[in-house]
Amino acid sequence: MTVKLFQTDMYMKEADSTVVSLEGNRLVLEGTVFAPAAGGQPCDRGTVNGIPVVDVQEENGVIVHTLDPSAAEDSEAADAALSKMSAGAVVHMVIDWNRRFDHMQNHLGEHILSGLFKKVYDLDNKGFHLGEEHATFDIDSKEITQEMLDKIEDLANQVIYDALPVTVEVLENFEAASALPLRKELKVEEDITVVTVPGVDCVACCCPHPANTSQIGVIKLIRTEKYKGMTRIHFKCGRRALMDYRQKHNVTTVLNEKYSADEFSLLDKIKIADDKNESIRKNLNRMKNTFAEIHAEKMLAEADRVVVGEMENAKIDDLKRIAKKLVEMTDLPVAISSASDLCVFLTHSGKSKLKCGKIVKEFATGAGGKGGGGDTQAQVIFNNLDLMRNFIMIVKASV
Numbered sequence: 431m432t433v434k435l436f437q438t439d440m441y442m443k444e445a446d447s448t449v450v451s452l453e454g455n456r457l458v459l460e461g462t463v464f465a466p467a468a469g470g471q472p473c474d475r476g477t478v479n480g481i482p483v484v485d486v487q488e489e490n491g492v493i494v495h496t497l498d499p500s501a502a503e504d505s506e507a508a509d510a511a512l513s514k515m516s517a518g519a520v521v522h523m524v525i526d527w528n529r530r531f532d533h534m535q536n537h538l539g540e541h542i543l544s545g546l547f548k549k550v551y552d553l554d555n556k557g558f559h560l561g562e563e564h565a566t567f568d569i570d571s572k573e574i575t576q577e578m579l580d581k582i583e584d585l586a587n588q589v590i591y592d593a594l595p596v597t598v599e600v601l602e603n604f605e606a607a608s609a610l611p612l613r614k615e616l617k618v619e620e621d622i623t624v625v626t627v628p629g630v631d632c633v634a635c636c637c638p639h640p641a642n643t644s645q646i647g648v649i650k651l652i653r654t655e656k657y658k659g660m661t662r663i664h665f666k667c668g669r670r671a672l673m674d675y676r677q678k679h680n681v682t683t684v685l686n687e688k689y690s691a692d693e694f695s696l697l698d699k700i701k702i703a704d705d706k707n708e709s710i711r712k713n714l715n716r717m718k719n720t721f722a723e724i725h726a727e728k729m730l731a732e733a734d735r736v737v738v739g740e741m742e743n744a745k746i747d748d749l750k751r752i753a754k755k756l757v758e759m760t761d762l763p764v765a766i767s768s769a770s771d772l773c774v775f776l777t778h779s780g781k782s783k784l785k786c787g788k789i790v791k792e793f794a795t796g797a798g799g800k801g802g803g804g805d806t807q808a809q810v811i812f813n814n815l816d817l818m819r820n821f822i823m824i825v826k827a828s829v
């Protein structure tokens with residue numbers, strides 16, 4: 431059994447220990463400051479004699495550290511340190527304290543939130559996941575309202591303001607632990623570590639937590655999603671919550687400047703701008719239709735077997751709009767093009783024998799054009815104005 435130094439002193443950042451065994455890069459020590467991955471919480475990272483520890487797992491009470499010299503800044507020195515390590519040697523452990531404290535803040539935050547959901551709404555936490563960026567827990571109910579979330583968030587932060595001591599007890603057996611008001615059923619029979627936040631939560635857990643709820647700093651619920659008939663709640667505690675606030679504050683500040691607003695008037699100002707944009711879009715659409723009608727009438731008046739027209743400056747969507755008007759006005763085939771965008775749109779009402787896609791395939795795609803289509807509609811884009819105009823001539827000649 432490895433001595434769990436992180437349980438006796440969760441603030442221990444470094445310590446010496448003696449090597450029990452080293453097989454390949456799997457290191458076992460007499461005692462360790464490295465907390466293994468457990469119950470949804472990732473493991474600690476850090477170094478042993480300068481060699482990076484990339485994974486820590488508990489296997490039947492024995493904590494195995496996976497070392498990776500190649501992850502060190504000086505991998506040659508780390509390789510040399512590993513080759514000198516053997517059973518009986520005294521080594522020095524250092525954990526990545528920022529990572530550990532982030533885990534401690536978020537893990538205790540999850541205990542408090544779960545304890546409050548149980549206490550206030552009699553709802554159970556069925557799962558916990560703490561990732562590098564995301565922390566979530568699953569509450570066994572589909573119906574979690576915003577009002578419930580706000581209430582739990584307020585109460586959870588009150589637990590922080592109250593600066594409650596967090597106690598850790600190691601109980602010898604099931605009976606001793608069962609006497610406590612545990613939130614969850616026990617999974618182990620002996621050496622049961624129970625973490626208690628007085629009046630809020632009591633649960634078996636062997637991960638390190640802060641000794642006082644005030645060290646969480648802040649608990650913020652972020653969002654919810656439906657998950658396997660439950661509600662998955664995303665949350666952030668401590669420094670994560672501060673970073674989240676900083677990022678969101680930066681976004682809000684940029685938006686406030688853009689819309690000449692403050693946090694309270696921003697949404698109203700965005701709505702006003704959206705309404706104005708919608709009105710401009712409608713006006714533009716109306717003008718484009720009028721423009722298309724004028725061009726369609728002019729092209730039709732000059733048409734001879736095929737309605738042709740070359741726009742000086744137009745996008746394919748503009749050509750389609752004019753073509754649509756023409757198809758409503760005539761059964762002649764329509765071939766309109768754009769000199770700026772070097773694109774052609776071919777179409778007709780269905781009463782012409784012209785096969786639009788076929789003529790594109792035969793005379794455009796082999797001659798510098800890219801495109802295709804069906805019998806009554808096709809489009810093609812060229813890389814050269816002369817080739818485009820040649821193609822229009824072919825279309826005219828083929829009808």
Ligand SMILES: [Zn+2]
Pocket residue numbers: 537538541625635636637639
């Ligand atoms: Zn815990």
